[in-house]
Amino acid sequence: MITEKLLSRSIRSALPYALMLSCASVAFTAQVRADDEDDTTETAAAAAGTANIEKMVVTGSRGAARSVKDSPVPVDVIADDELKSVSFSDTNDVLKTLVPSYSVDRQPISDGGTFVRPATLRGMDTDKTLVLVNGHRRHRSALVQIGGSGTQGPDISTIPTSALKTVEVLRDGAAAQYGSDAIAGVINFQLKDNSEGGSFSADWGQYYKGDGDTLTLTANKGFALGDKGFLSISADYVDSDPTTRAQQYCESYFCVTDPSTFPAGYGDYATYVAGLGSASLNSDGNSVVQSWGNPKTKSKTVFFNSGYTVSEALDLYAFGNYTDKSGSGNFFYRYPRNGTIMNIRLEDGSTWNALSMYPGGFTPLFSGDITDKSLVAGAKGMLSSGLGYDLSGRYGSNEIDYTLSNTINPSMGDQSPTTFHPGNLINTEAQLQGDFTQDFDVSSFSSPLLFAFGFSYMKESYELQGGDEASYEAGTYSVADPWGFCNDDGTATDAGLAVIANGSSLNCANSSDPVYQIMGVGSNGFPGYSPAYSGKYNRHSYAGYIDLSADVTDKLFLQTAFRYEDYSDFGSKLVGKIAGNYRITDKFGVRASYGTGFRAPTPGQQGTTNVSTRITAGMPVATGLFPAGGAVAQALGASKLKPETSTNYTLGLTADFDSGVGMTLDFYRIDLKDRMYSISTMNVSSDPTSAAYDNYLALVDAGVSGAESIGGVFYFQNMFDTRTTGMDFVTNYGFDNALGYTSLTLSANYNKQEITQDKTGAFNAEDTFDFENGAPKWRGVFTVNHTIDDFTFTARANYYGSYKNSDGEDTITDTQKFGQEMLVDLEVSYQLTETMKITVGGRNILDNYPDKGQFEVGQGRIYRDDSVVDWNGGYYFTRFSMDF
Incomplete structure (x- = not known):
C-alpha cells in the first residue's frame, strides 16, 4: 500500500509537466557496470582522485544519451566483457545469469519447447517483452508454447553473444514508445560495429556427471568499407550432447524392474x-528407458552488421543473420498396455502389438530443424533543417521442421512406419519503419525540447504446413472390429468364423477381445498436421507515435509518449506514458513512470493446433490444443481471443557516491487485464457413463479425427486479470587495492504475481496456486571480479528463494515447499600473450540441486523439469580466446 501511494503521488505531481510536454518517447540509458573493462579505468581514476567519467549509453535513437542516475526508467547495460564471463553458449542462460528479473527454465519433454525455451522478465512471458536488435524489432519464433501463456516470442538463442557489443535491458513498460509486446520491458541487442580486428574463442565443457559435452566455437572479424564504412561478421558453432537426470521407470501401474506388473498376453x-x-529404445542409449535432461542440440549462426557514411546527411546501414539449429529429445516411454502398445486383431485373426517392432517398448524421439533468418536495411541522418530521420525496412522468418521417429501410428497396426514428418511451422514478418526527431529551443527549459514522431506498417503471417499422410492418417484400427469379424449380438460373422476355423482365438462375446480395441490416430507422441488443421493466417497493422522530452529545469527531466496502433484482426488502440527524473542533489535522485499498454495475440496464438502427450493426474494422456476461435474450441465453450491491456507504475531512487558506489532501487507494479492463458485441461472420455463424455461428443461433432484416443483438451483464453508487484536493486563498487583491482556487483529482484480476477472459472485450484507460487519470489546475483597482473578471477553467486508447488486439481490436497538454493560459479583467466587468453572454471561448482519433486514428477523424473533452478548439477569448462 505504501508503494502504491508513493507511486500515485509521484504521478499526480508529474502530470502537469507531462501535459505541458504533450507527448514523449524514452531514450533510456545507463552507466556501464563497474566490473566492465572500461569501468575499471573509470573507477581506478576516481580512486586516484581524478574526475569520475560517467559512461553514457543510448538504447533508442530518439534522444541524447543520459546516465543511469538521470534516466527516468531502470535499465541494465551488459557490456561485451561481461557477456564473455559467462560460460553458457545460449544467450538465454547468459541473461538469466546476469539479470535477476530474467528467468528461463529447461523443458525436456515439451514438444518444440524442448528447443525454443520460453523466458520471462518480471514474471511476464517472452511475448510481453519486446526484443530489439540495433533498435529494430526482432521477429518471433514459429513456436507457440503449448500450455501456460502460450507465449510466442523471438528465439533469443539465435542471437549469439559473439555478435554482441552490449545488451540493454529496460525493466519498465514501454508499449507507448516501442509498440505492442513491450508490457514487461524491452531487451535491445546492440551488434558489434568494428571495422578492423576480430576475435576467436573455443570453449569445451561437460557436467560433473560426465554428460552434456558442449563445444562452442565463435569468431568475429571487422572489415573496413573504404574509409567511411564497416562490415562486422560474427559466426558461432555449438554442439551440445544430451544429459540425463532420471531414474528407471517404475510406477505402481508398470515398473520396468518388476515382473509382476508385466501384463499377461x-x-x-x-x-x-x-x-x-x-x-x-530411447534417444541416447541410456540404461533408463526415459531420459530427463537437456536435449541434443547443434547450431550454426552467422550475423553481420554494416554501415557506410555517404555524406554528413546520410548514413546507410544493414544487418541480419542466418541460423541453422537442430535438436532432438525424447517423449514419454511407451510401456506394454499403455494405450499405445495394445493387442489388436489382424486380418488373419491373429493378435499383434507393437512389441513385435519394439520388444522393450519404445520412447519416441522428437527432432526439430530450425531455420532463422533476418535482414534489416535503412538510411539515417540529419537534414540541414535539423530534422533527424531513420527510414528502414526489415524481414524476418523462422521455420521449424519437425521429425518424429522411433514411434508408430497405432491405428495403422503392423503396417505403420516408424519415422514421420508431422509438418512445419513458419512465422514471417515484414515491416517498414520511419523515425524522425527535431530539437526546439524553449526559453523556459534547461535543454532543447526533443520532438520525435514516427510510423510503421507491419505484415505478419503464421503457417502450419501439413505433414506426411501417415502422420495423421486414421488407419484401419482406428475403429472397433475393422474386418467385420463380429455381429452386434456378440456372435461371429462368416469372416469371423473363417479365422476361428484357421486357429484364431477370436471371441466376439468377450468385450475385452482385441477385435474391439480402438487405436490412437496419427504418429504417436505428436500427430501430424492434417489438411483440416493446416493453413496460413495473415494480418497487418499500422502504428504511429509522437513524443517529447526535455530537461524542464536543471534538476527535472520529463517525458511523455502516445502511440496509436491499428490491427486488422483486433482493431485500434491508443496508449500513453509519462516519466520523469528529479535530482534531489548531485548524488541522489528520484524517478517515476506511469504507462498503459496492450498486446494483441499473435497470429500463431490464434491459429496453432497441437495434439501431444501430457501428464494429467500423473498419467501420460493424449491432449489436444485447439484454436480458441476454431470449431473444436467453440464447441467446448471457448470465446475468441482479445488483446491484453496493461497499466504500469514505477518509483525509483538513485544514488551515486564519491567513493564510486552506485545504487538504484526501483519499485514496480504491472496490472494486466484479460491475460491470455490456457485453461486447465478438460478431460475427454468415449465412455458414455463418464462425466467427460460430453467433451468427447463435442470433438466428434467438430470432426476431430481420432477423438476416441484423446484424453484431454484445452485452448487459450483471456483467462484472468493479474497484478505483478516487485522491486529491483542494483549496486556496484570498484576499487584499487594492494592486490590489484576489485569490482563488486550486487543485483536483486523481488517479484510477486497474483490473480485478481478469474474471468472464466476454467482455472482450477491447483493451477491457480502454482501460477502464484510456482517460481521463486526472490532472485539475486552477486559478482566479484578481481584482476592482478595477467590473472583475472571471477566469482558469481546466483541465489534463488523458496517457492511452492501444489497437488489436487480442483481442491488443493497438499503442497510442497522448495528450499532456497545458491549456485556458485568460479573462473580464472590468464593472459598468455597480449592477444591470447586461457580460462578454466566451473558453473555450480558446489554441485547443488533443487529439492526433489513430490508432485508432477514420476515416469523416471526426479526433479520438476520446469524449475527455474537448474537441475543438471555442476559443470566445468575451459576456454581459449584470442583478440587480433
Missing part, C-alpha cells in the same frame, strides 16, 4: 527385458 517378461537394451 503381451509375450514373456524375459523377451521384454532383452528388448530394453535395443538401440531403438
